[in-house]
Structure formats: structure tokens, C-alpha cells
Amino acid sequence: MWRRSVVSRFSSRISVSSSLPNPRLIPWSRELCAVNSFSQPPVSTESTAKLGITGVRSDANRVFATATAAATATATTGEISSRVAALAGLGHHYARCYWELSKAKLSMLVVATSGTGYILGTGNAAISFPGLCYTCAGTMMIAASANSLNQIFEISNDSKMKRTMLRPLPSGRISVPHAVAWATIAGASGACLLASKTNMLAAGLASANLVLYAFVYTPLKQLHPINTWVGAVVGAIPPLLGWAAASGQISYNSMILPAALYFWQIPHFMALAHLCRNDYAAGGYKMLSLFDPSGKRIAAVALRNCFYMIPLGFIAYDWGLTSSWFCLESTLLTLAIAATAFSFYRDRTMHKARKMFHASLLFLPVFMSGLLLHRVSNDNQQQLVEEAGLTNSVSGEVKTQRRKKRVAQPPVAYASAAPFPFLPAPSFYSP
């Protein structure tokens, strides 16, 4: 749901221009007048349906209308209470705008990948809860800023696409300087938070990613289909910055989740590019699907990238990041998404593209949960060694081998110990 699933679902139908209170009561009334005079295009049900997300209609309009109406009725309800109501409505209105500018749901997914990276990067040490919170908060602010900048640069394109025409900027619910101020404050605060509470590496990665997304990927969308691959790099960096925030460095192990995110985004975006082909053409975006009428090329690209994900589970296990359970789960999961890509390759219908898209939506949370569930820290290794009845000296030796290979082999072990007690006792450690 990275790209297309952050749907503008909040209506800007604020039909109270005639009842706007005295501008002295609401200093932002000029901006509100612009909002109110905006004529509302039809709500895009197609966009919500295609993304499998049911829209939740905003109640901002109702509240705002009530508040502003209350503000005009000073004679009956008193000036103070009407001011409070008007300001509350205004606050609600702008909170909605910030939420949508930030593509909040997409940003929360980005935060989830960064938090997962943080936990994986913690390695042996206990997970620092404050550190995790600072990392998530900093990532959220910078992602919100990046997404707001992306919308500031795409106002005219977004206004031509059904999926995006109701966003705060094309719909006139917020002014460009206001959006720029929001993006600047959110981005700068996020970078300062990461730099002061985690480390410069994490802050640098996050800031570089903002630049890559807002100033490279965003213009590239209108120039060349390679934009999808650049966007995949943008999506892959948050777990890396999470890892860096936890460990202060980047290692080979830290690349496994970013690699999965990179490859995962290709089938995800190819499905979207196929499903939203007409909308992209209207918006002036150069997606690969526009140059591939039969869909064969994008289906092949999607399938190829699914195959690239297959070794990742084994690599995570082999490099000591997870137990072999994850190897098994990741392989099955990847084969499942590859099967939907293969089915789309053979039969390039909207139905098959939608199936691949839904499979991609499922893939990421399951993959990340598997990584977290089966992550191997030295504490796990120690416990496994002790369970195997090995001496302290051997376990001490193992403890020093941080994230070394094949200490735990749960699937094999369980298979021999639980259902087949006559098999040899499981060995967790091979000297």
C-alpha cells in the first residue's frame, strides 16, 4: 500500500462560506474562504475499492459547519463559546489536512519497517524502549515531511487523477505556503530528534531519503519509468535507518530487510501501475504500464523480483539473524506471492493483477512479523545451548560468537524431539 493506497478520503465539502464568522475571530478566514469556495469533485470510489480499503468519510465538515455556524450565532450563545467552537472546528480541519498531507497510513507503514529494523539492529542488547520510540517518532516526522513535499510538487498532476484530486492541496483546503511550513517544521523536527536522541547516521539516512523521495523520485515520475526502482530504494531505506539508530552502524545483516522491501515493492507497484493505468496517464506519470499495453512486460518484471526474494530467508538464517523457522516461512511466503505473479503473467487481467496486489499487501506484515518472531539474539542462543546441556565453557564460547551460524535448528529439532521420540536427541550446537 506504499504508493497508491494512501487515498484521499476526507471530503473537503465545507459548505459554510456564507456563515463564516468575522475574520477577526478566525485569522485564517481567507484560507478558509478558499476552502469553502472550492467546488467538490465527485468522490473517487474507484480508488478506495481498487486498493481494498473502505473509505471512512470525514466528519470534519459537519463539525466545522457546526462550529462556524455557532460562531455566527454570537447573539444567542455568547461570543466566547462560539469562538471556542470555531477554533475547535478549525483545528480539526487542519489536523485532517496535515494527516492527509503526511499520507499518514503510508508513513505508519514506513515507521513499522523502521521499528523492525531498530529491533533487529539491537542484536544482543536489550531493546531500548525510549530509543525505539525516538526512532519511530523521528521516522514518522521525516516521512510526513517527505510525503507533504511530494504533494506540494504534484498539485497539478494530482488534480487530474481521480485517486488524488481530493487531496488537501488540489482541493484547495490548505494553501501552498501553509503546506510548505508544515513540511519544513515536520522534517526539521524529525531530523533533530533523530540526531539528538539516536545518532547522526540514522538522522543522515532519514534526511537523505527525504531528498531522494521528494527531489529525485517525485520529478522522475513524470520523466521515466525508472522512477519505480528509485521509489523502491526510498522504501527500502527506513529499516536501514532503524538498524543504524539501534547499532550506530550498518552491516551485511542490516541489508536483509531493506533488500526484501526493495524487491517486494516491484510486484506491488507493477500491480498498481496495471490497475491504475488510466489514472496515471491522466496525471502525466510515466509508469512502465503505459509503455506495455499487453501487460506482459510488467508481469515478467513482477515475477522476476518475486524470485529475487526467495533466497532472503535462507540468508537471514545463514547469517545468524533468524532461526531456520524463518527460512522455511519466508520461502513459503515468497513462493505464494510468486504464484500470484505467475498467474498474472499467464493471464494479464485486472482480476489477476488485483490478486497479486493483495498478496503483496499481505506479504510485508507477515514477513516482518516472521523476522521479529524468529530473530536470534545471543540470549536465545545461550538458552538453546543450555537446553542442550552443554557446559559453561562451550556456551561461553558460543556467546562470543555473535550471531554466528546454525546454533539453532528448531524445525529439525522439533521434528525429531516432539513427534518422533525414537529419533536422536536434537543437537543445537555443532562445534
Ligand SMILES: CC(C)=CCC/C(C)=C/CC/C(C)=C/COP(=O)(O)OP(=O)(O)O
Ligand atoms: C524516512 C523517510 C524519508 C521515509 C520516506 C518513506 C516514503 C515516503 C516511502 C514511500 C515510497 C514510495 C515510492 C511511495 C510512492 O509515492 P508516490 O508519489 O508514487 O505516491 P502517490 O502517487 O500516492 O502520491
